[in-house]
Amino acid sequence: MTTRLETPRPARRSLGVPRWPKATFGADLGASLVVFLVAVPLCVGVAVASGVPAELGIVTGIVGGLVVGLLPGSTMQVSGPAAGLTVLVASAVDKHGLGALGVIVLGAGVVQIVLGLSRLGTWFRAISPSVVQGMLAGIGLVLILGQIYPVGGLAQPDSTWTKVAGIPDLLVTAVTSPEGGSGLVLAVLALVIMTVWKKVPARLRLVPGALVAVVATSALAAIATMPVHKVEVGSLLAALNIPTAAAWGELVTPAVLGSILTFALIASAESLFSAAAVDRMHDRPKTQYNKELVAQGAGNALCGLLGALPMTAVIVRSAANVQAGAKTKLSRVLHGFWLLLFVVLLPGVLAFIPTAVLAALLIQAGWKLLELRQVVALVREHRSEAFVLVLTATMIVATDLLIGTLAGLAVAIVKTAIEVSRLSVTAQHGDEHVRVEMGGNATFLRLPRLLDHLEQLPTSKHVHLDLTMVRHLDRACHQAVEHWAAQRRRGDCTVEVALPARVG
Template sequence: MTTRLESPRARSGVPRWPKATFGADLGASLVVFLVAVPLCVGVAVASGVPAELGIVTGIVGGLVVGLLPGSTMQVSGPAAGLTVLVAGAVHQHGLATLGVIVLGAGVLQIALGLGRLGTWFRAISPSVVQGMLAGIGLVLILGQIYPVGGLDQPARTAEKFSGIPGLVVAAATTAEGLSGLGLAVLTLVIMALWKKTPGRLGMVPGALVAVVAASAAAAVFGLPVAKVEVGSLLSALNPPTADAWGGLFTLPVLGSVVTFALIASAESLFSAAAVDRMHDAPKTRYNKELVAQGVGNAVCGFLGALPMTAVIVRSSANVQAGARTKLSRVLHGFWLLLFVVALPGVLAFIPTAVLAALLIQAGWKLLELRQVVALAREHRSEAFVVVFTAVLIVATDLLIGTLAGLALAIGKTAFEMSRLSVRSEHGADQVRVQLGGNATFLRLPRLLDHLEQLPAGKHVHVDMTTVRHLDRACRQAVEHWAAQRRRVDGSVELAMPAPAG
């Protein structure tokens, strides 16, 4: 018998990267880096924070989370799905408090992971998650159409709707609006056509090609459009101040901490489930991945950067580019750090309208209209949960919409689980009523209607022995009906289900 000996390095949990896979991981890391650069910057700009903070979050996602146990192929960084949440928090609490919120969310994620609650996120209704992402996509699109037209994004949803006529006029009549609209259309067209590019050239991310081409067009033609404002990476860091820490235990800030933690955790772990289906490497260990995400967010919060999640776009690019180990995602963080240190001025050439187009496309993908239509054909109630959640997020905010969607999904499931069959067999002098299924208060109106319509003057035998579950409300209601019928016009016999256990 052969015994396999593990080195102390392997037993300690330090990742091992064999030479045989180094080339594949190196190539994949460059692809992920090229995908991450425009998205990190775009998410930061859309969130109303300095562009450098998006890069910082991407670096932490690679160099910190990339080294931690949990997932193998998943890549973390700033996500479009949190853009609406971050923008709202910055508007409500200020940029100085963002680090406190993100750090608090990270600590909460660590606690959830250590408490082995990571796997419970898999129990969230997929319809609620789909509705949450669709709602985020709608808000994202609604906000990013304004930078395309050369206007500042309104803070409130109602103002975004009411400002659309003025946006249309600005985009059609002003030089900045026409230029931004042209660059956005060019960006979207290039990304759409690049998907059809054959061979190795198609491995180059379409988003990167579109950003480079549109930025070059803006520079060559001297278009009057706003550009990304870039400063020093170190000067952009925004560690929480003493005043910011003072607001941590206020109810609004605590609410933001919980919201950030739950939404970021759900998005990361649902992304993990999707990415695990794409590769044959070791699957995600959900509790450890939740701790890793928490550590990453704690570091981002300490630096005053954006919150992070596992990002499906970068993760799928990592798998498709042939990554074999965690080295690819760690190296992508190193390339991001090298980029902002060596070539920070490159970002200043990118028009904000081009980044807005990237995020509009990201928002459109979050809508998943085809899946919603297919779901409506097969399960109308599930599709209703999706639409209800999305619309409520747009009308109110992310937390209220998501919680309301979750409550609706729970109520729908409870109603569907409480299926109750009621059949009556009428004889000459008696009626036999047979009940089956689950007799809960949700079906009580239907049950009482049936019992109260039974003909008078006959003996009634109510057989509930085949009922799987009889709650207290139904039991009391049936017993009350039987007592009343006995007093008025006949005899009633009740056969109750056997006691549980």
């Protein structure tokens, strides 16, 4: 009688439901609470700075945790409303109205999904770092310029130039009016607390400095009955801004389509650049860029249907997640659950937060985006890269985010093309002949230099032009060489031209 051995079958897993290891549950639970505490003031602050109801920022944070947190792509990244998009959102709401925001965000999400499915996510890593840094610096400058006005109790002006021109009046108001003075005191105190908190013992730093600053300053404002404007909070369901038929009708207008493309590109770039930075902080599975782009698109599509703010992967929350000891995706999913629980059970707590304090949080975020130390280092080591950075940031401040970023990309491409198309020319003169050797890349950008060398050669000598060491000879330079040689031969001069094996 033979005994039949059967290989035991692995336990079945329910489709689409991840299994969280029990060994890491405690670490993920603790990390989720830290990320939640970081996310609450930032979600509200970004919404207020964008000119939309505070609840919409919380909605985006919830979607970023419960939806994007479950999707494949990244393990440690945490998504939510980002300070870097406040400029875009405020501009879109001002131009198209709050009703069109959902349509724009939904459209941007669809574009992101298409980019991810087309496997174009990894191409975002090819953008020049100086352009990215310039983009972030420009966003930081615009953010700071806008948020100094709520500190003084004033509404921020519409354009960058009016923000700059209004600074003298802002200073007078901050010093002379009760609301301006109170807001200035609370904002400065919040910034001091966040700065000092970095130096406290590590155990205390498990509580985020931003949360400590918000709690302390809000308590001071309430106890001292300071005359400051505070966050206005209502029902989460009532705040949902689901697009109407009129809003859908604007989808075909060029202005809205331009906003959709801008939102998609900037949000994608910020998320994937954040992924590259966060991946260097941990030894867990690295980000799959195309899948992460699809996940971000799905989150933005849902936020658009709800009329909420757009989302990106946010470096502040993601870094807090890693530093708090997160092990799996569960930490970012739970952070979304805590946000939902908080806004359902304790929405009135947000009404105690002064807007000047939220402005201080965003001013600090804008300052971090500037990264002045890296800018100074870049100026010392690579002046051409520093020029691209400064130009990008300046154009963003002077015009808008899309124009500034495209200008930076254009200059970076031209700079790279000039640097790559280096052409070396050496000439050896004999009694009756001249041997000219060229190397490098002969492109149209070097055509004037190439022609100058050829036209200076003596007409009385035989010329041997050796281009075999040229790595790339484009059509413009090839035609120029042939035309020059033909002219020389018509003048009874002898010319030999040795071309490279491949001509572009």
